[in-house]
């Protein structure tokens with residue numbers, strides 16, 4: 027290996043979406059130590075943020091797989107190599123050093139590595155805010171539902187009218203004490219079939235309505251929300267949890283100031299997935315080249331290409347071809 031002494035890892039992976047997670051597996055397979063940084067609190071990128079309950083039909087080897095299960099599988103596949111996950115941490119700065127790279131996190135902490143692989147997808151996600159829930163994030167309000175068990179027996183109010191709002195409705199209906207959907211319009215962005223399924227289950231759907239207030243009990247825990255519906259006045263609904271599923275905005279954010287070439291919100295790469303800057307690679311949705319198709323399957327292939335080329339960068343005596351995993355012990 028190239029001398030990267032003093033550096034904390036061989037490889038820093040920025041983004042724990044499907045591409046970054048598969049890159050972590052491949053880095054381990056190539057004997058590289060790695061950290062995976064993501065500003066989201068959970069791994070899985072767009073899959074976790076936008077469609078964890080949807081079936082995916084175009085991942086090789088799986089005729090169909092639920093988004094959440096694909097992410098679980100990727101995390102499990104990388105686990106033997108013990109990736110260091112830095113979740114809920116944003117990569118703010120990237121500097122190229124003589125012998126490696128340095129990434130600074132939002133908390134000011136700096137990490138060093140021999141190379142960096144940017145798998146930042148469409149960028150950092152910021153959930154659209156629910157104004158009445160200001161100050162309630164983590165105290166009863168969530169934007170994701172990482173575990174259904176956490177909501178077993180709870181009264182859950184879901185706010186939003188898109189596919190993910192209805193995905194949560196269907197997923198939580200069997201475990202929660204009650205599920206109510208509140209949407210500020212009469213029409214939904216969600217697919218008609220999923221709205222129909224929710225109605226058939228008897229889920230209460232309140233339209234043309236807004237959550238106006240979060241109500242706490244004597245211990246400060248969330249116990250209800252006030253909902254104001256056009257023409258129907260105000261109503262208090264029992265609520266132990268509110269899922270604010272109003273969508274996300276995505277933005278490359280700090281990456282745009284790292285001095286990399288950016289074209290249409292993506293980073294141009296060559297056939298080794300190298301960017302124009304030494305020791306900086308990109309793969310997945312964030313990587314651009316002629317003919318690029320933004321899919322999970324493509325990201326997986328690009329992750330393998332990037333990591334195998336990084337392995338050679340870090341150790342010029344290493345083979346580019348990793349050998350077949352089927353021959354590994």
Ligand SMILES: Cc1cc2nc3c(=O)[nH]c(=O)nc-3n(C[C@H](O)[C@H](O)[C@H](O)COP(=O)(O)OP(=O)(O)OC[C@H]3O[C@@H](n4cnc5c(N)ncnc54)[C@H](O)[C@@H]3O)c2cc1C
Nearest residue numbers: 041043044045064065071072117146147149310311321322
């Ligand atoms: C509704 C929907 C349905 C889809 N269905 C399919 C499908 O059926 N089949 C398919 O192949 N594809 C599908 N896609 C596309 C697929 O999800 C993407 O191609 C895939 O998620 C790209 O993976 P990625 O790892 O490259 O990026 P992402 O999944 O976008 O992950 C990037 C991660 O990087 C993190 N990040 C970004 N910037 C920073 C930073 N500065 N610091 C720290 N973290 C950062 C983000 O938080 C994010 O978690 C779908 C997309 C959507 C929205």
